Structures are given as structure tokens and as C-alpha cells.
Amino acid sequence: MIRYDRGQGPDANWIVSEGAFDSRFLGKCEAIFAQGNGYLGQRAALEEDYVGQIRNLFVTGTFNRFADNEVTELPNLPDLTRVRILVDGRPFSMDRGRLLAYHRSLNLKTGEVVREVELETPEGKRLALEARRFVSLKDEHLLGFRLSITALAGNLDLRLESGINGQVTNTGSQHFQEGDKRLLKGRFLRMTSTTTQSGVVCALHAVHSFRLDGQPLPDAPHPVIDRRSLLIQQDARLQEGQTLVMEKLCSVHTSRDLAWHGQDISPADIEEGGLASISWAADLRYEGLFDRSRAAWARLWDNQDIEVVSDSGFDQLALRFALYHLNIMIKKDDPRVGVAAKGLTGEGYKGHSFWDTEIFILPYFTFTQPEAARSLLTYRYLTLQGARDKARENGYTGAMYPWESAWLTDGEVTPLWGAADIETGEPMKIWTGIIEQHISADIAYAVWQYYEATGDAAFMAEMGYEIILDTARFWASRATWNEEKAQFEYLGVIGPDEYKEHVDNNAFTNYMAAWNMKKALRIIRDLRQHQPDTYKRLNQLLSLDAAEPQLKKMLEGLYLPQPNQEGILPQFDGYFDLETIDLAPYKAQADVGSIYRDYNNTRLRQIQVAKQADVLVLFFLLEELFPQALKERNYHYHEARTLHDSSLSKSTHAVLASDLGLHDIAYDFFLGSARIDLGPSMRSSDMGIHAAAMGGIWQAAVYGFGGIRQTASHLRIAPHLPASWHSLRFPLVYQGQPLKIQVFQDRLRIQHLGDKPLQAEIWGQQREIAPGTVLEVEKEG
């Protein structure tokens, strides 16, 4: 086990540090040290090859389908990270020889990953290697690599082989047709390739420079062209004490770049753009380019940093780690793309967007970068047609959002088949794409949350109302009349807890559907009254006049699960009849999913056990519907039956625990969320970081400890820090007004950086915060 912890020195809480190397666990660090800028994502595979590595380079939105029986996925572009390093004819590897020193770190402040190695080869040579890399936050098409090798003892004959390698696949599926491979102007490598089905042209360029003790080498490198591979080979002889430095700068351009959107471009345009970009980069060199990226990171942190003073520096590190990944996982200005469940850090979930976006990730953007949140919701607006098609194909009306979403026109992209059932050995059908339907209400909810937090009426008129109204129409068409009980029901769904398939009246689903329909009715009423033009347009599009009575009837007749005599809300019909087993062994698990070794899906359905928060998410999202005592009782009942096998689980528990005054438990769940990627489980991040958990860390801190919540009319602030925390300072944008909120154990400070007064309920008291002022409030009792 390797610990991922703080670095050293004054920036210790900015640096995620890996102090030991173990080639069994490459995936962990490849994912959590991944770099990007929302446009592209670069997994942190090491330069030299190791068995089990996964080299990934993704560009947002470049989805492709390999074959008719697969779904679209984000294709893995040709690799730029690999450098074959031959030392005296033998491949450099940290598994060969004696590793005298090793350190790798991700500097969250600058976005740079640095590896420092000292190695004694089995042949008795000693060398130092330093590898640095960044993906530019400023110049989104550019990446830089810098590799230094110093001969510490003995002379070294080095050969470096580096370039562009298009032999990579997505777990075996090759998404690209080979295009052009050539050396331009004697030094720029170019590889062009085109996705096989979606026809996205990708042009990659790379340029290398070599210096031995600061001097250019006498011999130019030698190009090596192979199938899907364009490399250069550079030989150098190092005398003891000398250092060879290779700088490699790369650019990535595609025909799907936002800059080209709607334009009629040719592959030549993209190639020219790439060449211009790499030529410009070559003059700036690594340091010049990196300076620009570092400055962009500094500006971002100026706005976005959350400062924690606590007994453990890990708390601070974890928050910054989450913010780092939240800020590189989306292209904030491109409404054609969503958030991948693994960000751009791995092949897991194929780059698809789930409800993770709206419920776990979006709040961070809504409350700190509302323009990015608007872009993400616009993505959902632009995929409405697919949602309408899906509803129609399933026999419903309105908008039924895909459970998994990719490119705008892809529609539902959930794969139909998954892993094997341990008893029958047969692949199991994946039902989520068909019956995990709550996502339509989740998106509607997020739209309204965005509206309440931002007051962005233009967005609502243009897109937001349409989403809420059409998802409500879906819910109205989706319900089933139960003659016996004289109620409408939602039968055969999957709720948030994915252990349970085909359940009836999942509480979360029914309440969220009711919320969605109720909100739609209010919108219909309000629009008709106050925005007749908008009403008219939407009425034409969605037949609101006809929908309104239908929605009313459904809403009145819809069954909403009620607490039993002990005050416990059933997760779905018949939940209390399910078997109760001792979950202690699985709750104590080191890695998720241990229960699958003993129970298959069929058996799991018969047990009161949840993969993740289900009923509790309902309490979190629709908190005003349920009294505190009911929440408390249910929290204890359901948490005891939850394995937190989903990365979406712990943050919800952290917020609820905090709300319920279970402060130590809340802190434990905050740490638990942070440890999903930064913790000791060496395998769980292999397929990429957990994007929702990053949003969850923010929610645990800001919603939970910061006690931030919005109500229909105002901001509510009721913080409570964990015992070991001394202060928490975070930015917030509410109704377009930027705030800095600093919370202490016994008081808080709100700095109003905007220009309009704001109402807030602070620890139960209504306060007005004047622009340009700092409001200090002492906690009572």
C-alpha cells in the first residue's frame, strides 16, 4: 500500500505526494495525477513502459462507436506520454536495479506532475531521472514534457525514443483510422487520424529538443515510422556528471473543437492549426508554456480555493484535490459536452454523463462558477431530442433522459450487457439504461436549483422551463394506475441503489417525480400569467394546456411512500419484508463490492442492503418535505443497511450527518469521500477518478460543514465545523453576487464582493448583507 499524502515545504497542502513506487498499482496514480483542462485529459502514465499501464489521452466530445453492438465512447487518442529510455542498451525501468530514491507529486497549485528518481542499474551505473509534465490550462491544445537524465556514476549510453503512438485502444477497441504520419520542417511530428464511425479528425503534433549540459546535441534524432506510430530516436553519450534534457511539446486539435463548430473545415485546416500551434509552442519552450499555464492556475485558485485550517493538513489537501479535478473535468465554455463519470482520467464508464453531473457535481459549479453550470445544463437542453426519442421508443410522452449520455445526437448509450453472474457465469443485462429513470427528475431538479441560486431568467425562458415541463410530461405518462389502491404508481424501476432492480414505488423516484410535476404545474401557471409569449411558445411545443390537467390528476393520485409505524420510509414496496443479514463483514471491506463474492444480483434483491444512499438522497434534495426527527430515525436505519459501494454514497451521508448534528460521523464521511481516490484502496481509481466524489467532497465541506443551503427565497447558512477544524473559507456566488465565507467554530465572516444586497438566514436569523461589507456573526449558545 502506498500513501497519498501532503507534500513537503510551504506548499505542502497543495501537493499530492507519492513516496514509493509499486508497479502493481500503476492505475491509481495514473488516474489521480491525471492532468487536463476540460478540453483534453491526460492520464499520468509513466514515460517508460510497465505491464498493466493504461495510457489515455481524451478530447472531450470526440465520441465514436467502434461497432454496431457497442455504444459510443470517448476514444483514446494516440499516446504522447511514452518515452522508451535505453541505458547502455537496456530499457530503464524502476523495477530493474536498485531504486535509491523515488518521489512523484502532483502540484495542485501549478498543475505540474514531477517525478524524481535515483536508480542504480544492475550493471552498476547510477543515474538520476527527473520527469516533469503539464497540460496547459491557458492554451488548451498544448501539453509539455521535460525529461532530465543525469549520469551520477559511470558514463551512460542513452537512447531515447519518443513521439506519437497510435497503437493504443480502448480496452481493445480501436477507434481510429490511420491518416497522415510525417515529419515537417525536419522536426515537427504529425499524426492525423479519424474516428471510424463519427468521422472526427484528430491531428497531433509533437516537437522534441535535446540538450546535453545545456548544449544542443551534434546529431539530429532519427525518425522511426511504423504502423500507427511516428517516433524519433535520439542517441547520446553522457559522461559522469552530465545531464541530458529532452523537452517534448505536443498539440492536439480535432474537427470537433468548439472553435470550428458549425464551420465547414477540412483535415488540412486542422493540420495547419496544429502546426501553427506547435510552432508557436516550440519558441516558448517548456518553461515559457508552463509559465502561462501556471499563471492561469493561479488566477483560478485566487477565485476558487477553499482554505481549511485544521489539525490535519490532509483535510485541506483533499479539498484542493477535489477542486483541481472538478476544474479539469469539464470544458466550461462548451455546451455540447457533459461531465464524464471518470472525468477525462480513464476509460471507465466510456466518458458518459450520468445523474452524477446534476446531483453531485453541478452544485459546485452552480454556486461558484454559474456560467459553467449553465453550460452543463445547456448540454442537457441540447440532448432533449434524444430524451424525447427515448420516451417515444418506450411508449411514453415528454422527455425521458438517457441514463448514460454521450454526444448530443447519441441518445441512450448505456451498454446492454455487463459482467458475469457468479452463479450462472452469464453476462448480466444492464437495466439502468431502461429503468433507472429518476435522472429525468434529477435534471429538472438541477435546473431549478440553478435558477434559484442564480436568478438566470433568460436561461429558464430559453431552455430551463422546457426541460422541467417536458420531463414532467414524461412522469405523467410513465405512471400506472392501481385500481385496487386507487393510486398512480411507478412500477419496475431502479432507484439510486443499484443493487435493487425492478422495484415498485421507489420512494426517491416517486417523490422526485412528484416534485417535477408539481414544479411544472407552478411554471405553467406562472408563465401563463407573467410570461405569455414564453407560455405560448412552450404551449405550442409541449401542449401545456392539455398537459396541465393531466399533471394535476397524476400528482393528486400519485402514491408517495409513507413511513411505517417506526417512522421508517421504505425504499420501495415490500422493502421491510426483505431479509436482514449481518453486513458487518462487508461494511469492514477494504475494497468495494465484497458482497458480490457471496451474493449474486438475485440474492441481493432479497436483502435489506443498499449499495448507496437512496432514501437518504431524497431527504437531502427535498429536505423541506420531511421533519428532522423522521430524517434522523431514517438516517440510522438506512445507513446501517448501506455498504457505500458507490462513490456517490458517502458525501450525502456526510451532509445529512452534519445536518443532524452527528459531527464526528460527518467528518468521517468527509474523509471517506476524500479517500475514495486519495485513500489506501489501490485499485478503485484504476479506470479513472470518481468525478461525483469530487463534487461530493465539495458538498460535504460547503453544504455539510459550511451549512450552505438555498431555500426558495434566500440563502441559508448554518455552519458547524468538525471538532478538529479551526476555520473554513470558501467562495460562493449567489444571485450573481460573489461572496467569501469564512467559518470558525463559533462564528462566521461573510465578505460581500458584489454590488447588490443579499438576504441570508444565518443560524436561523434573517440578515441582510450589504455589498462591499464584511458581516461577522457569532454563533449562539
Place this chain on the structure above:
Amino acid sequence: MIRYDRGQGPDANWIVSEGAFDSRFLGKCEAIFAQGNGYLGQRAALEEDYVGQIRNLFVTGTFNRFADNEVTELPNLPDLTRVRILVDGRPFSMDRGRLLAYHRSLNLKTGEVVREVELETPEGKRLALEARRFVSLKDEHLLGFRLSITALAGNLDLRLESGINGQVTNTGSQHFQEGDKRLLKGRFLRMTSTTTQSGVVCALHAVHSFRLDGQPLPDAPHPVIDRRSLLIQQDARLQEGQTLVMEKLCSVHTSRDLAWHGQDISPADIEEGGLASISWAADLRYEGLFDRSRAAWARLWDNQDIEVVSDSGFDQLALRFALYHLNIMIKKDDPRVGVAAKGLTGEGYKGHSFWDTEIFILPYFTFTQPEAARSLLTYRYLTLQGARDKARENGYTGAMYPWESAWLTDGEVTPLWGAADIETGEPMKIWTGIIEQHISADIAYAVWQYYEATGDAAFMAEMGYEIILDTARFWASRATWNEEKAQFEYLGVIGPDEYKEHVDNNAFTNYMAAWNMKKALRIIRDLRQHQPDTYKRLNQLLSLDAAEPQLKKMLEGLYLPQPNQEGILPQFDGYFDLETIDLAPYKAQADVGSIYRDYNNTRLRQIQVAKQADVLVLFFLLEELFPQALKERNYHYHEARTLHDSSLSKSTHAVLASDLGLHDIAYDFFLGSARIDLGPSMRSSDMGIHAAAMGGIWQAAVYGFGGIRQTASHLRIAPHLPASWHSLRFPLVYQGQPLKIQVFQDRLRIQHLGDKPLQAEIWGQQREIAPGTVLEVEKEG
């Protein structure tokens, strides 16, 4: 450098032995220890993973084209060789810990590959590993693996992960759509996949069994299904001294199997065939199946072995090594498939057939297994339509054979672009598919050679005449009239020496074309006279009446390059005007292609340097046209200018040197041919063994030292053994009559195992060999 040499013990000359392990050079042993049976070919990748390994499994004839801008190639099927071995949670690797003992061998007699390893882990455990495997020569769909691990010091917690892995590609191109993945009857793994363009369905099955000290394990293995991957995971705890044995049997079936040819089958048929086959295999277990394969090998060797008694056992080993590979590289009963240039041992040349087949490989089969030779020539007959189409597309008539040939209907499959020019950095156009045209004459030549050696008149009437006649028509249409010199010429071709593109009147091409047309004229005359029905059919098809005068005119007018005043035949027009450089540094090269580091293609064209025998192949094939003195002079002139950068070069030199009485040199070239794959160049076999070199080793021995040659009327035998050889015994089939010929330094023995008397010219004397007798002849002088 690792030496590949003879094994130990009584079977030493049957065993190719690798005595040391170096993970830099995996490809060498993966290729030369490859196993197969003509239906399938299995590269000898190690069980555990190493950086740089290439896992290959090919089934003959299953060609697929990945994309429109690629050519068809033999796709790499899902891998069966890989076993992940975890020892106390860490991957077993010979690069980790102390390798106390290592030995790997390919037993040519039995077809089994065995690896024996003793390793001390860095954690201080000691273990022995023995891995055995075979591809059944008897049951062509079946493969077997057997892995034993013994705890020598300390207890071991083992985990083995094994199954079917479809994530492999051909250098990045994925040829398969995923199909079914499932576990049948609790133990049979099945993976079905379909090639993306050609629609070939492949069904792979695997079954595992585990025994600890002979006893079944208490816990069944655990299936692990992932994308394109179906594995089982088995844990076992070994006490010190205990041995765990895993047996893995696999079957491979495809919709292109000969058994299904012409039938309307469904994937279900193939899956059922596979399941039946693997179920049957499971009962026999490794040993039972292997016994059947070993017996088939014994029968093959009984017929095919060539015995050498010489000072160096390597001579014997090299010959058996060649015979082994010759016998697993083709499916002898399937006329729909040719011979891949790398056999079924690697991705090099994409499984395509070249002139290597007819000129270098076919003679072995023609003279030892004529039915296999007939099948290979039938393959050319079945591709005639493509040859006709190619001629038409290029503006010619007749049959212009593809330079590279794949599936029957694929036509020309030479890729258009190759590696980069070192000066311009741009990919170079591959001209062979367009202008390396001698292959059409080479195929015609091989047809006639087969006919002369076998007397198979039925083949000629049905197929052979048509090939010779229609290639002759191509040559007639291909010539250009030179008004000034009043002659027909072949301009802008590539001869055997591929350094030289776009040459005029390449001697080899012109003479072979003349031979082809001359033979056609004789056939036209003979058929018209003696086989009027055949003539009528072919006349209708090929307009022979019209072709005859045309052929005559061409043949009379065709320019045949003549020796200069020094008696040297120019390789092509203007050859003697080219520059002469000092080739010594390149002749002394360790690896082929060293001249490319200093000269690009354009420069090479200006120098008197050849990649391989060119003029000399002409002397070899059409020996009766040239006097001995001319051959001798030309041998010295051209050999001095040849780098032998092609694996087709040395064997021709060996035969010619032997003919010319240069016996030491001939022996050196024999060894040189053997060392193309068995020698110290650790990289040259990476993409697969050199199929033509295997045929060349046979030619060097049987044509060269054995002095076998056929003339129009009889067999000629004029052996001369190298000084260090005491005897050479080889089988030969001539005119359907099986012979065993044993050659000594001063005499020979011919055992006639057939039923008809044979005429032979032995050391210049005409002799008759009576059936059932042994003829002994002393060498004169």
C-alpha cells in the same frame, strides 16, 4: 545475446534450446518457438506479461480489413496464452527476484515447448515453475497448456488468472466485434467474436483444471468477465513442497473452417462444434491430447526427417527446425489459403503470400509432399480472377498476379505506404504491388516445376495450363516496343532486388517472362495436338488462337540482356553506369538494413548494391540457359555487391556456390540461412520467422549439398557434402515415387520405396533405379 542451440541428451539434435532469459528480446523466441498445425499458429509468448511481448494467435484464411485505407490482414485472435500468476499478491516475473535457473526449449520431435524456471522472489520465497504447451498436429482445433508451480522454500499464496483475452490487436487495429462471452456447464469458457469487415465468426473455448499435489482444489475458480475478456481466477495456498498444476485446454473454430466450406452455417453451429470439441478434449486431459499430437509428429518425421551426420550438431538441428516450420506454416489440405511470409508466427507482412511461396517454399513440398504443393498451386488458380482484374485495371490482358495475396477474393493487398524516408521524413510509396511483376512468371515456373516433378497431368489440364497461358498473355501485353532498338522491352519494373525501383529490362524479369511465353507457346502447340478438348476449353477462355501469333512476335522481339565484355550480365539497363562504393561496413553488419542509416532509397538506386540475389536467382531457376563459366564470373561479381538484406538471398547463394564447387562458401551460406532465425540477431524474427528462409535451408541442403535438380526428362543427382558433413539422408518424391537418398562424401545410396522404375542422372551418368531396390553409387575421382 542469447544462443539458440541444441538441447541435451539423446534427442539433443531435436531440441532448440534457450538457455538464458532476457526480456529485451522476447520477440525472437516468441517467433522461433511458435507452434501450429497449418490451421492455427500460436506465437510462443510467455504466460506472464512482459513489456514488449506480442501475443499472437492466427487462423489461416480468416483475413479481415480494419479500415478502407488498410489492406486485409490475418487478424490476431483472442489470446489464450496469458496467465497472470500472483505469488503472495505480487505478479510473478522473471525480471523480479533472483532467477536461479532458466531453460526453455522447443522439441521439434514432439512439438512441445517447455519452460523450466527456478526463482527466488525479492520477498525470499523460492519456487519452481514448469510450463508446457502444444498445438495439436492431430486435432487441429486444439491447444494445450500445463503450468506447474512448486513451493520450494516457504508457503505460497497463489492466484492464477487465465482464460480468453480479446483485447489484443494487430499493432493497434482491432479486427473483431465482440460476440458472446459466457461460462458453460460451470467450466467451459466461450468467447465468440466476428471480424468487422469479412464477417468471419471465431469461437474460442477454454477449460481449466487445477490440482494440488494431485488432488482437486476445494474451491472452484471464479469467473471474471470484462470487456473482450473472459477469465477465471483461482486461489490456492501451497505449503512448502507442494505443487499446483493448472491444465488449460482450448479450442478454436471459425466460420471459415474448411469443414464448413460452402455450407450455410450459423454462429450457433460453430459454437456447438467448439463446445463438443472442448468437452471431448477435457476428458482426454493434457497428456491424452498431447499423446495424439506427438504420435502425429512421429508419423510426420518418419516421412520427412532429413538426417545429417556432421561435425556440428547445429547442422542437423537447423534442418529439422526448417522442416518443423515448413510443416506448420500451411494447411496442406486447404487450397483456399497460401503461405504467409512469416508463417503463422507473427504479424509481419500481414499473413500475405509473396513469390516466396513459389520460388523458395514450394520446392520442398513439390519434392516431398506433392499433394500439399498441389494445394498451394490450386490457391493460385483460385486467385486467378483477382490476377485478371489486376491486369485489366493496369491496362493489360491475361493474369497479372498480386504481389501480395490474401483471401481468394481480395486481389492485390500490398499496402501503398511504408516507413519514412530518413531525409524527407515522409512515408515512402510501396511500389512492389504495382511494378514487382515477376511474380506472375514465378508462379508459372512453379506450376511447370510441379508438373515435371510429379507428372500430375490432371492438375495441368484442370488448372496448371490455364495459369501458364494466362500469365504468358499478361507478359505479351506488358511489353513496350522500342522503335530505335527494334525490340520489345519491360520498362519500369522492380526485380527481386528491391533496392532498385523503376528499372528497365531487369534481366530476371525479362528472362522469366520469355520463359513463361515460350512455355505457353509449347503448351498451345501440345494441347492443340494431343488434348483437343482441353485446348478447345482454354481457347474459348483465353483466345489462344489469337494469343499464339502475339506470343510468338513478342518472344522473338523481346530484348534479353546480354553479358558485357567481361561476361557480366547487367541486373538491368544502365547497371554498369552506377556508382561502386565500399560495401564492407554493411557486409559486416550484425543486423540487416544498416545501409539505410547512410543512404535513402533514391541514393541506393544510384549504387551497384543489391538487397538480395537478383541475377543469381535467374541462373538458379533457368540454369540451362547459361554456361557454367558465365555463372561463375557473375556469381563473384554480383555476390560482392549483395548485402543479403533479404532472407531470400543466402539460400540461393548456397545452392549456386555448391553448384560452382565453392563448397566452403556454400556451407557458410547454408549456416547463414539457418541463422536468419536461429542466429544471434535478436531482433530479426520479432515480426515472425522467415518462411522463405526455411524453404531456403531445405534448398541449400537438398538442391545444394544433395545436388538434386530436375531436368525436363529426369532427375539429376550430383551431391557434394560440405567438408564437415559425413552423411545426409533425405526423402524425395519424384513422379509419385518415394525415395530415400543418403549422400556420403564419396558415394550415395538411393532407396526406391515406390513401384515404378525411375531414370536418374547421377554424377553425370544415366542410371535406372528399380522399385524396391537400393542403388549405391560411388563418386568418381
